[in-house]
Amino acid sequence: MSSTPTTKQVQSPLNLKLTITKGKNEAILKYLGDPENSKAIEAGLKKVGTVHFARFLPEPGFLLGLSQTLWVITEFDGTFDDYITDFVNAMGPVFDALLSFVDAPPPLPVEDPKNSAAFGKWVKANDHASNLYSAYPNLTVQMILNS
Structure with missing residues (x-):
């Protein structure tokens, strides 16, 4: 009986917790809901080219300030490091705008070379590890798009 060797899964999760400054909850949701900002976020994600899925998720009670x-x-x-670098290069201004709503953000602008390493450390410190199931563990975004 032969067994198929297992290959390391190519996808990784990011669960970035943003603590929004009190009084700015409604403003950040308005920012995210603005069609122009949504287009810029979507364009940046496409430019990065390695993102399978992305979403913003407010915790229950967010709009009530709870x-x-x-x-x-x-x-x-x-x-992770390549992902952060790609995001800084493709979406630096978008992240600067998002981080303007955050309590204790990293130094801005994130695309400034003296700030990009601090941004990566800040993201890593606010990332909450989780497992990730994938129905296609060996397929990258580019492989899927080009098939």
């Missing part, structure tokens, strides 16, 4: 937590949840290909 929670200050807004999650950025993504599944991506490659290493």
